[in-house]
Structure formats: structure tokens, C-alpha cells
Amino acid sequence: MSKLKSTLSIAVFTFITLTAISCKDNKKEQNKTDGNHSEMNHDNSDGHHDGNKKEIVMSGSGNSETVLNDYFNLKNALVADDNAKAKELGVIMAKSFQNLDVSNYTDAQKADLKDIIEDAVEQSEHISDSDIDHQREHFKMLSKDIIDMVAVTGSENTVYQLFCPMYDSGSAWLSMSKEIKNPYYGSKMMNCGKVQKEIN
Known part of the structure; x- marks a missing residue:
């Protein structure tokens, strides 16, 4: 019985650890994505998509x-x-x-x-x-x-x-x-x- 408790405790601990690591990685990925979004929003505020009527819509740069x-x-x-x-x-x-x-x-x-x-x-x-x-x-x-x-x-x-x-x-x-x-x-x-x- 105590062996079963011990095994169960290890399994629960492993699950919690993996979940925490996974969440942390997911948060990093989310922050990366949010960083990209805020960069895009920064571009928007600079006038590429300024909310006013645009005359032309093009993507990319260098052209x-x-x-x-x-x-x-x-x-x-x-x-x-x-x-x-x-x-x-x-x-x-x-x-x-x-x-x-x-x-x-x-x-x-x-x-x-x-x-x-x-x-x-x-x-x-x-x-x-x-x-x-x-x-x-x-x-x-x-x-x-x-x-x-x-x-x-x-x-x-x-x-x-x-x-x-x-x-x-x-x-x-x-x-x-x-x-x-x-x-x-x-x-x-x-x-x-x-x-x-x-x-x-």
C-alpha cells in the first residue's frame, strides 16, 4: 500500500512538474507572439494602418x-x-x-x-x-x-x-x-x- 502511495506521489509530482514546465514554455511562446503583435500595433500607430481611409494596401517592405x-x-x-x-x-x-x-x-x-x-x-x-x-x-x-x-x-x-x-x-x-x-x-x-x- 505504501509502495502504491509512493508511486502515486511520484506520478502526481511528475505530472505537476511537467505541467508547470509546459505552462512556462507556453507563456514564453505567448510573450513572443504578444511581442510581435505589439510590434505590428506599433507599425499601425505609425500610419501604415492609421484608422483613416487608406488609399492603398500593400504588405512587405523594400518595394x-x-x-x-x-x-x-x-x-x-x-x-x-x-x-x-x-x-x-x-x-x-x-x-x-x-x-x-x-x-x-x-x-x-x-x-x-x-x-x-x-x-x-x-x-x-x-x-x-x-x-x-x-x-x-x-x-x-x-x-x-x-x-x-x-x-x-x-x-x-x-x-x-x-x-x-x-x-x-x-x-x-x-x-x-x-x-x-x-x-x-x-x-x-x-x-x-x-x-x-x-x-x-
């Missing part, structure tokens, strides 16, 4: 579609006169351009893209550290870089080149929509502009 996605989010922040959001998105834009993979292009295209990236990173960094008027000045130059990039990389989606004749002797920007929502003037002159061309 021109990711850069375009971040650009459209930045444009939307300027349309909304949101200086703080535009600052956050300026940081994201700089990173997106730095991560742009140019390895699959010709040597001439690589040279063009490297020049575009260098200038776009500089414009994005200025946007991340400026008042909204200054952000809009740099957004004009950033938009030129984006238009030049799309001329090399193309776009998986139809985009529209829009043009405001009033801002700084005329300024272009890209959008997924023909609807004019002016990032250079925001609420002051929201509908100032026209469609210049459609890019497929």
Missing part, C-alpha cells in the same frame, strides 16, 4: 508599393492639416526609401533610383522635423521624387498625377483617386487643382 503607401498616408495627413501625423510619417517615409530594393533594375535605373532615394530621404527627414508650412514645401520636392520613382518602377495600381497651379508657381502630387484633396493648402483650399495624367 516601391510600400513607399507609395507611406507617401499616400503622408499626403492624407497634410490634406487633414495634421502636422504631428505628418512628422511621424516623415520618419516612416525616410525608412521606406532607405529600404527600397533596387537590385532588380538596370544599371541606369539603379543610378536614377539611388539619386531619387538620396533626395527623398532628405525631404522626408525635413518633413519629420518641421512646421506644416515647411512640411508642404518639402512635400512638393518629395512628390517630384515619387513621380520620378514611379516612372522607373511603375505601379501595381492606377495612380493619378494631380496639379495645383496656385502653390509655389504650380505643384504636383500623386493620388489613388481623381478627387482633388489638396495637400498643399489642406482645409484652406481643399479643391484647388486638376488631374494632370493617369499613370497605369
Whole structure:
């Protein structure tokens, strides 16, 4: 009888020990998973999925579609006169351009893209550290870089080149929509502009 109690005690002890170890491992795995989720949520708060209407949804990094996605989010922040959001998105834009993979292009295209990236990173960094008027000045130059990039990389989606004749002797920007929502003037002159061309 005492042998049976002893065996039973050992079995119960073993079961409890294994359960505790299993729970501990599971907790570690859960923490790892939660860490990934919080990282994803951090990305979300940086504007990739900012709760506002997104113009384009792409996954992955290092491609021109990711850069375009971040650009459209930045444009939307300027349309909304949101200086703080535009600052956050300026940081994201700089990173997106730095991560742009140019390895699959010709040597001439690589040279063009490297020049575009260098200038776009500089414009994005200025946007991340400026008042909204200054952000809009740099957004004009950033938009030129984006238009030049799309001329090399193309776009998986139809985009529209829009043009405001009033801002700084005329300024272009890209959008997924023909609807004019002016990032250079925001609420002051929201509908100032026209469609210049459609890019497929």
C-alpha cells in the first residue's frame, strides 16, 4: 500500500512538474507572439494602418508599393492639416526609401533610383522635423521624387498625377483617386487643382 502511495506521489509530482514546465514554455511562446503583435500595433500607430481611409494596401517592405503607401498616408495627413501625423510619417517615409530594393533594375535605373532615394530621404527627414508650412514645401520636392520613382518602377495600381497651379508657381502630387484633396493648402483650399495624367 505504501509502495502504491509512493508511486502515486511520484506520478502526481511528475505530472505537476511537467505541467508547470509546459505552462512556462507556453507563456514564453505567448510573450513572443504578444511581442510581435505589439510590434505590428506599433507599425499601425505609425500610419501604415492609421484608422483613416487608406488609399492603398500593400504588405512587405523594400518595394516601391510600400513607399507609395507611406507617401499616400503622408499626403492624407497634410490634406487633414495634421502636422504631428505628418512628422511621424516623415520618419516612416525616410525608412521606406532607405529600404527600397533596387537590385532588380538596370544599371541606369539603379543610378536614377539611388539619386531619387538620396533626395527623398532628405525631404522626408525635413518633413519629420518641421512646421506644416515647411512640411508642404518639402512635400512638393518629395512628390517630384515619387513621380520620378514611379516612372522607373511603375505601379501595381492606377495612380493619378494631380496639379495645383496656385502653390509655389504650380505643384504636383500623386493620388489613388481623381478627387482633388489638396495637400498643399489642406482645409484652406481643399479643391484647388486638376488631374494632370493617369499613370497605369
